[in-house]
Amino acid sequence: MTTEKNIPYKIYLSENELPHAWYNMRADMKNKPAPLLNPATGEPMGYEDLRPVFCDELIRQELDNDTAYIPIPQEIRDFYKMYRPAPLTRAYCLEEKLQTPAKIYYKFEGNNTSGSHKLNSAIAQAYYAKQQGLKGVTTETGAGQWGTALSMACAYLGLDCKVYMVKCSYEQKPFRREVMRTYGASVTPSPSMDTAIGRKILEEHPGTTGSLGCAISEAVEVAGQNPGYRYVLGSVLNQVMLHQSIIGLEAKAAMDKYGIVPDIIIGCAGGGSNLGGLIAPFMGEKLRGERDYQFIAVEPASCPSLTRGVFAYDYCDTGAVCPLAKMYTLGSSFIPSANHAGGLRYHGMSPTLSQLYADGLMEARSVEQTKVFEAAELFARVEGTLPAPESSHAIRVAIDEALKCKESGEEKTILFGLTGTGYFDMYAYEKFHNGEMSDYIPTDEELAASFAKLPQL
Numbered sequence: 001m002t003t004e005k006n007i008p009y010k011i012y013l014s015e016n017e018l019p020h021a022w023y024n025m026r027a028d029m030k031n032k033p034a035p036l037l038n039p040a041t042g043e044p045m046g047y048e049d050l051r052p053v054f055c056d057e058l059i060r061q062e063l064d065n066d067t068a069y070i071p072i073p074q075e076i077r078d079f080y081k082m083y084r085p086a087p088l089t090r091a092y093c094l095e096e097k098l099q100t101p102a103k104i105y106y107k108f109e110g111n112n113t114s115g116s117h118k119l120n121s122a123i124a125q126a127y128y129a130k131q132q133g134l135k136g137v138t139t140e141t142g143a144g145q146w147g148t149a150l151s152m153a154c155a156y157l158g159l160d161c162k163v164y165m166v167k168c169s170y171e172q173k174p175f176r177r178e179v180m181r182t183y184g185a186s187v188t189p190s191p192s193m194d195t196a197i198g199r200k201i202l203e204e205h206p207g208t209t210g211s212l213g214c215a216i217s218e219a220v221e222v223a224g225q226n227p228g229y230r231y232v233l234g235s236v237l238n239q240v241m242l243h244q245s246i247i248g249l250e251a252k253a254a255m256d257k258y259g260i261v262p263d264i265i266i267g268c269a270g271g272g273s274n275l276g277g278l279i280a281p282f283m284g285e286k287l288r289g290e291r292d293y294q295f296i297a298v299e300p301a302s303c304p305s306l307t308r309g310v311f312a313y314d315y316c317d318t319g320a321v322c323p324l325a326k327m328y329t330l331g332s333s334f335i336p337s338a339n340h341a342g343g344l345r346y347h348g349m350s351p352t353l354s355q356l357y358a359d360g361l362m363e364a365r366s367v368e369q370t371k372v373f374e375a376a377e378l379f380a381r382v383e384g385t386l387p388a389p390e391s392s393h394a395i396r397v398a399i400d401e402a403l404k405c406k407e408s409g410e411e412k413t414i415l416f417g418l419t420g421t422g423y424f425d426m427y428a429y430e431k432f433h434n435g436e437m438s439d440y441i442p443t444d445e446e447l448a449a450s451f452a453k454l455p456q457l
């Protein structure tokens with residue numbers, strides 16, 4: 001690079017520019033996401049129905065389809081200031097490497113100990129639990145990012161935190177487990193003998209290494225058994241999308257400073273929270289007819305809920321104790337193959353994003369994991385940051401779009417979400433480097449077998 005750039009490598013916002021309110025996309029959606037249903041009766045669940053499981057204020061946020069801006073309490077803003085505003089980065093080195101006329105920007109969310117965007121919602125959820133006078137919260141964690149984030153938030157506020165960690169991750173990622181314990185959380189491998197559902201699953205599938213859906217059922221059961229505890233969830237729910245809107249609000253504020261307007265906005269999609277947060281203010285403009293953008297959700301080919309799933313009411317967990325959600329789903333009995341992007345291995349998708357996708361407001365693509373790791377490695381070498389496997393799904397499609405621009409000569413502006421760092425994923429990188437990584441794609445027959453077990457309403 002020889003010339004001074006007129007757009008900086010990193011666009012920083014000051015503390016005062018940290019958003020004062022979250023933005024609720026649902027307020028601008030013509031077709032609202034479908035309500036959660038009671039799994040026993042099939043009836044929509046209201047505030048009172050959800051109170052035994054979730055925190056009161058979070059239920060209000062969950063059910064609020066009308067308020068566009070919800071103020072961020074000062075205590076949460078103060079916590080955010082320990083690691084936010086997160087800068088927006090121009091990927092000049094990646095552009096140069098690709099020799100593309102495209103302009104690539106990314107919003108990095110891995111700049112905190114938990115290593116991902118999950119802390120944005122963890123602190124909000126822990127705050128409302130504390131405000132309600134609760135003793136603690138329970139949750140599940142797959143790869144471990146959410147559990148880590150929640151442990152940090154609970155430590156800060158003095159809340160107890162019980163984490164049910166999918167057994168294979170518990171064994172494969174002992175460092176994640178120890179980070180959680182450092183922040184005072186108790187971590188139990190799931191399925192466990194602590195709960196009725198855990199015991200049942202262990203009896204039916206001895207030797208199982210667990211799944212996210214099973215860990216959710218255990219965490220919900222434990223919250224119900226312990227007075228003063230509620231269950232919290234790190235993705236999928238409307239309230240989580242709301243808290244994650246901080247990502248998009250900051251990205252947009254940074255872009256507005258320099259008059260930058262993205263053409264394409266890309267994010268990886270597990271339960272949908274980072275993508276929902278990144279696109280929120282831009283989608284708001286699209287929904288209000290003010291400006292058009294292209295939005296792309298990227299998911300693993302091994303767990304393709306948007307691209308190959310069905311839009312239907314389904315269980316959120318294996319034990320069917322959670323409310324039913326209408327979403328793109330592969331069926332709650334679907335067990336994705338061993339994919340290294342643990343955070344993208346959920347069978348369903350946020351009901352909000354599912355509705356936007358059903359209405360044609362957003363696109364989705366699925367990518368194979370070896371292609372994802374090729375993109376991850378290229379990115380690490382030129383931009384310096386070691387990306388999480390999950391985030392690298394977005395990098396893959398950002399690179400693909402930039403290469404299309406190289407062919408067509410179009411100077412598109414691309415924004416993607418870099419959700420986290422990959423320090424705890426070196427086992428996956430090792431597999432990739434040793435040429436031992438495979439791309440398992442489920443067959444139509446396997447998916448059909450799982451769809452056949454969807455709840456009949």
Ligand SMILES: *Cc1c(COP(=O)(O)O)cnc(C)c1O
Pocket residue numbers: 115116117118145146234235236268269270271272273274275343344388390391419420421
């Ligand atoms: C959890 C996680 C994701 C996926 O979750 P979403 O709710 O879809 O955002 C993506 N990247 C990282 C680093 C994660 O930890």
